[in-house]
Amino acid sequence: MRDFLNSKILFPKQLGFAPYFWLLWFLPAIVYVLQFSNYLKWTLLFTLLVFLKIYRDSFFLINKKFDYNVLAQLVLCIIFGSIAKYPFLFIYTGYIIGEHYFNNKNIRFLLVTYYVFSLSCIIYIIYVAKLNNLNELLSFIFGFVFILGCVPASYSKMKQAQLLQKNKRLELLIRHNERDRIAQQLHDNLGQSFSILALKAELSSKLLDKNNLELAKQQLDDIAEISRNDLNLVRKIVTDLKSDTIIQTLNKQYQYLEDAKIMLFTQNEDLTTSWDRTVQNILSQVITESVTNCIKYSNASHIRISFSAKNNSYLVTISDNGIGFDNYLKQDHESFGISGIKRNIANLDGSVEFKSDNGANIFISIPIPKKEDNNHD
Template structure:
């Protein structure tokens, strides 16, 4: 029962109580059908229930979003023409504005919404002025603006919230990168600095023994050689670490590239992924870079999202944008996508590529021997 409520009835938990509060404004829609008698009343009641279900499902999945909005608009217009009730449009208005679709899709939905709203308002105003009902200018303004404005307001609010979230994440990323640079600098100072001082001291000692005690001179030179070899290994290890791209570095570079393309980067569960094994981070980092390049070149998106997940058996990264998606032929022929799949397959992982109101890439690497923490 709990599973059914969570998957079919309740709104997502991340939305809190706000959706339930807004459903209070659905009560007037129920009131307009109270005077209807017989089976017709149950029909219109079912229509409202279906409307609420469609509205709720839009927050659960991006699949068929445009179709759901179209069905809502049909019901909005039906209530306007049959009951002269315009305020169902408020829900569709808020939904279109708050959903993270690309600018192209948003514009198409926006003009469709305003066309449906305009036709419905024209009908209601015609009924008002040809009937006996009196209405003043303020009521007309309320009638027009209350369904028309939420779509713009919620879109603007959503964009600002996304930008603030992206800025917070980038600042956190910069702090982590600064911490990593400090760690490397400290390692260079503590390890190499002390070692070079010791080498210099031993060289001075060897120089003093050179003419008096060749055995001690040889001993000092051997110690200098051993110390130098150890330092060379340490330098190579540091260089290797610098060459291995971490997820922090990849996300920082992605943020800079996407910012230039006017695309907002959103990241979920980033902190937990920073502790993944270096090999895993490097594979995911390269694939994120490839996905960013593809999004900038082809997607026409304005939001790019990276989600890190981990369970007992797998590491997983979901990369998605709200752009135009891709065709099956493009997916098969893309060298970038082929490269992403090959990187994952080399470590026995899996990958999937889907067009869901944009592009969604799901990459999974198993926690087997060689990739475990």
Template sequence: MIEKLKHIHHMFYVGLIFMAFPFASIFLGQIPWWHFFLAIFFMISYLGILITENKKLTWLFWIYLLLYIAGNTFFVGTSFCWFYYYVSNILIYRFGIRDFRSPFLWTAVGSLLILFGALLFNREMRENDWLFVLIVSLFIAVMTFSMVRMEMMEELKVDHAKQNAQINLLLAENERHRIGRDLHDSLGHTFAMLSVKADLADQFLALGQVEKAQEQVQEIQAISQESMHQVREIVENLKQRTLARELETVQQMLEVAQVKVEIQNELDTASISPILESALAMVSLELATNMIKHAKATQALLFYRSTETGVEMVAEDNGIGFATVSDKDLHSIRERIALLGGELEISHQHKPTRIEIRIPYQERK
């Protein structure tokens, strides 16, 4: 039990400082001495809820907390209604309420309603006291709601961080497979052929057939030169991203983020320049990232086609969109396509958000 108490966040202990008020009232004789034991059991119940996993004990402690606060507010003094602060803490950080379905929340609300009813029918209660309890209760309710909202926002940030980590891992994994596949397809057979040719040259030399050995050496030299050319192509391909491969990555990214995506690619990539294709690939990747991180979309559409004057790309999603539109929005994409003489237009701000990109058409050289 002591180990469990050590793991309780220090802010829960800080909150117990308010227990100084009932203990001070007891020692000053303002309330009966036997309230000391009620206050002690209140602290035990408060800490017990934080460490116990037993449902029956949790409910026992919870009901006692509510009875202690409501009872003291009614019979001792209305200032005890501030103790609903403890209830708020437990609801948010122990029970983790995020909606109105929690039975713990409704029992707390029920205790407040019963307390209000009792105060209304108590003839000895002054009107100012009842109003004080109402104001304090509303303040704690607003505080609880605000803290729940803050916790939900923090959880969303954590979820987004996890999604971003998955996406980054997916991108790295795809790039690794891509490089491995290219190396295997282009150089794997080449090295096998070099090994065979080297063995043949060695055998011809052993048999004294120098001319045939020289032929094998010449072939090895030719294969080596071809391999160097293939390596250069691989390096160039790593620099220039193909649209088809990046669209596969984009689709996987969006699916990981639980975004239903439809991709319609009507482009003939064989007829456009590598620079333009690489730009479209990078723009697609950046737009998909924005849909996940900022737009919070659940559905998306990516459309590509060739027009008479150039290449057109359309990206739609059902995310939060743009409150206002300015040239500063999506500035990195604007800068990328501006180098190719392209332009970006946000034709619809939200529901759906529609982004249109046009880049002048260039023949592949």
């Protein structure tokens, strides 16, 4: 039952409660329809129901299917608007067009069709209804201005959300660059350890001058041991701090997705700055592979990546609105980097699940290393 609701009835989970809130504006339309005779009333209510279903489905469609969906919405809008003299369903279609403004090849055709249909509907209503009342006329004019503005408003909202996310990512990158600078200083100035090495070297020299070979050898052995430990420590610090973080990876992949006209949305990416570096390195590889697959094979218009920490586990979800895994998993189960993703996550004792539900979905769970458990309780 839950799968049926998610695939056929409910809006995408990542959109939250917003789509359901906007459905409240269907109530005036329903109330308006109830004044008509029984036959016309039920016909208009059925039209509203069909429109709602098509509108909901548009959030999951891409390319030509999306275009056909929008055209179907516009046809229902002009039919309902002309009969019920209620043109405001166009606002819903305008919103969805605005969301796909910069990642749809036929956006100009959809925009022209949208404005022609909506303007024709308004003119028809004013002409047929013969609105002599100034208040009614002004309300329709105001409504048409709102219909005109909902497309650019939706587009502006999407661009602003992406810009805010990008600025936040750049801020985190600046912090990471500072950590790189500190790491380089540690590499160049392991002061305390080097001081010990200098003292032991001087002591060894004095012991050799006194022919105390046994003690001199002991000091030299200590120097060799400390040097090896320091070298390993430096290598570990440099490796950890110079490997790509999740923030860096998202910033790189954003550029590739933007070139492919695929929108990237993230949630809680700032949480990852405190995650274990080994985990970040592996997840960076997974994100890179997933984005590559999305660009090459998915035909998606957007990809969403969310991060959280719960029940002593790091949780990552990667999803797009493309064709899903089914079509190419049947061809080769080891293709498209999926086997590599499974192997990398398994190396961290984690689990990964691949699903095709209105697109490709990857669910990752990785145990938080014990040394960090206390920080996440």
